[in-house]
Structures are given as structure tokens and as C-alpha cells.
Amino acid sequence: AQSVAQPEDQVNVAEGNPLTVKCTYSVSGNPYLFWYVQYPNRGLQFLLKYITGDNLVKGSYGFEAEFNKSQTSFHLKKPSALVSDSALYFCAVRDYDYKLSFGAGTTVTVRA
Amino acid sequence: EPEVTQTPSHQVTQMGQEVILRCVPISNHLYFYWYRQILGQKVEFLVSFYNNEISEKSEIFDDQFSVERPDGSNFTLKIRSTKLEDSAMYFCASRSGQRMNTEAFFGQGTRLTVV
Numbered sequence: 001a002q003s004v005a006q007p008e009d010q011v012n013v014a015e016g017n018p019l020t021v022k023c024t025y026s027v028s029g030n031p032y033l034f035w036y037v038q039y040p041n042r043g044l045q046f047l048l049k050y051i052t053g054d055n056l057v058k059g060s061y062g063f064e065a066e067f068n069k070s071q072t073s074f075h076l077k078k079p080s081a082l083v084s085d086s087a088l089y090f091c092a093v094r095d096y097d098y099k100l101s102f103g104a105g106t107t108v109t110v111r112a
Numbered sequence: 113e114p115e116v117t118q119t120p121s122h123q124v125t126q127m128g129q130e131v132i133l134r135c136v137p138i139s140n141h142l143y144f145y146w147y148r149q150i151l152g153q154k155v156e157f158l159v160s161f162y163n164n165e166i167s168e169k170s171e172i173f174d175d176q177f178s179v180e181r182p183d184g185s186n187f188t189l190k191i192r193s194t195k196l197e198d199s200a201m202y203f204c205a206s207r208s209g210q211r212m213n214t215e216a217f218f219g220q221g222t223r224l225t226v227v
Contacts, residue, residue, distance in 0.1 A: 032213055043116075043203060043220035044155070051213045090155060097168045098143060098207065100216065102155040 002027045002093045004074075006103035013110055019081040021106045023074045023091030032094035033074045035065055038105075039087045047089075050074060061085070081110045114138045118204050118219035125194055125226055133189045133222045135204030142209040144187045145216060146179065148172070148200040155203065161187065162209075194226045 004025045013019050025031050035047040048059025055067045065076045076089060086109050092100040117136045125131050137144050146158040160167040161179055169177075178190045187206075191198055201223050205216040 034215060036218070043118075044205075044218035046215045046217065049213070049215050092155075094213070097160060098216075099145065099157045099160055099168060100147075100155075101157070104154045 002031075002095050002101050004033070004091045004093045004101065004103040006089075006091055006106045008106050009104070010107045010109065013081050013108070015083050015110050015112050016080050019076075019078040019085065019108065019110070021076040021089045021091075021108060023076065023103060025072050025074060025091075025093050027093060031067075031074075033065075033067065034092040034094065034100065035059065035063070035074075035076050036090045036092060036102075037087050038090065044090065047076070081108075083110050083112050086110045114217075116204055116206055116217050116219035118202075118222050120222060121220065122223045123225070125224070127196055127226055128193050131191050131194055131224065133191075133202050133204075133224070135187045135189070135219055136185050137187055137204065137206030138208070138217055139185070140208060141206035141217075143167075143207040143216075144179075144181070145205040145207075146189045147203045147205065147218075149203065149221075150197075150200045158189075158202075191224075194224075196226050199224055199226045 033050045036044040048057050050057050050067045058064045089106045091103040119134045144161040149155045159169045159173045176192045180188050201221045203221045204219045207216045208214050
């Protein structure tokens with residue numbers, strides 16, 4: 001079965017500093033990986049996806065993610081974090097039937 | 113921008129009662145999903161739906177659960193006899209399927225509280 005792991009429950013950064021949210025994956029075959037963000041009392045918003053091609057994927061709100069096959073990782077990054085980036089971030093992997101398996105989530109807090 | 117909408121945003125029900133959670137997927141989408149998130153836990157897949165039938169369901173999706181697309185726009189999740197452990201945030205999602213590997217778009221969720 002496909003799965004992802006998010007090793008950090010929480011990430012705290014100062015505004016303006018780089019933000020990294022970690023994700024590792026375990027799949028059979030080619031991985032199809034996604035990042036979603038959940039703001040308080042809101043649904044899941046799509047940020048970006050990796051299907052094939054360039055290892056650096058650019059997404060919404062200035063986020064990007066780096067696919068690393070040798071390390072089986074798909075870390076989410078933002079060069080300069082904003083207070084408004086404070087939210088719950090989920091990594092997900094697509095199964096054969098297009099259903100998503102989510103990680104446990106990482107709470108990001110960006111302090112002013 | 114088109115979006116998936118869910119109603120109600122919050123539903124409180126008594127144990128043993130039936131509830132219907134409603135979703136309006138994005139209009140040209142073909143694949144539909146229900147997920148749930150118990151408080152403090154990860155988002156879990158419940159069921160996928162395509163061409164008016166269930167494509168796949170998880171072990172969570174037992175006989176108490178059913179899904180329906182009663183008309184061209186709505187996609188509903190019914191829980192026949194709610195249990196306390198059904199309390200969760202339920203997310204509907206849809207996907208176009210026009211290209212391979214399109215992403216799923218999620219609604220804002222319905223928070224179900226069973227008392």
C-alpha cells in the first residue's frame with residue numbers, strides 16, 4: 001500500500017525565514033505526491049503535486065516542493081515564510097484508484 | 113473559481129439517528145470522494161464514486177454508510193444509525209478525470225457531532 005509519513009508534528013519559524021515541512025513516501029511503482037493545506041475551520045486546499053518531470057515543483061502561495069527519489073522524500077518549502085502561512089499541512093500519495101493516503105499532518109506556526 | 117461546497121457546515125445529531133451530508137462537486141468533475149478526519153487524527157479515505165457507482169471503499173465504510181448522486185449536481189453521504197465514534201469532519205472531494213493525475217478539490221467540510 002502507498003503511504004506517506006510526516007516526521008514532525010509541529011514546525012515553528014520566524015516570519016521571513018525559510019520554511020520546510022518534511023514528507024517521506026513509500027510506494028510501489030511511480031509516486032504521485034501532493035501537498036494540501038488546511039487553515040482553521042476550512043477545508044483542504046491543494047498546493048502542488050508531483051507526477052513526473054522536474055524534481056522541483058512550484059505551487060500556490062509561493063510554495064515549492066522537492067522530489068528526491070533516492071531519499072524517498074517530497075519536502076515542502078517556502079523561501080520566506082509569512083504569518084499567514086500558519087496552518088496544518090498534509091502530504092498525500094495517490095493510490096491506484098486515485099484515492100489519497102494522507103500523512104498525519106504538520107502544524108506550521110510562523111511568528112511575527 | 114469553481115469550488116466544492118458542502119452543507120451543513122456543522123451538524124449535531126443524537127446517537128442512532130440518520131444523517132445525510134450533502135456535497136455539490138465542481139460541475140464538470142467525474143470522480144467523487146468522501147474522506148473523514150477524526151479530531152486530532154489524519155484524513156482517512158472513505159469511498160470513491162464514479163459513473164454512478166462505488167469504485168472503492170475503505171473498511172470504515174461499512175453497511176451504515178451509503179452514497180448517492182440523486183441528481184446531476186449533488187453527492188450525498190448517509191450514515192444510517194450514527195455512533196459516537198462517527199463524530200468527525202467529513203470532506204467531500206471531486207476530480208475532473210479529464211487528464212491523468214488531476215488533483216482532487218476538497219470542500220470546506222461538515223463537522224458532525226454525535227451526542
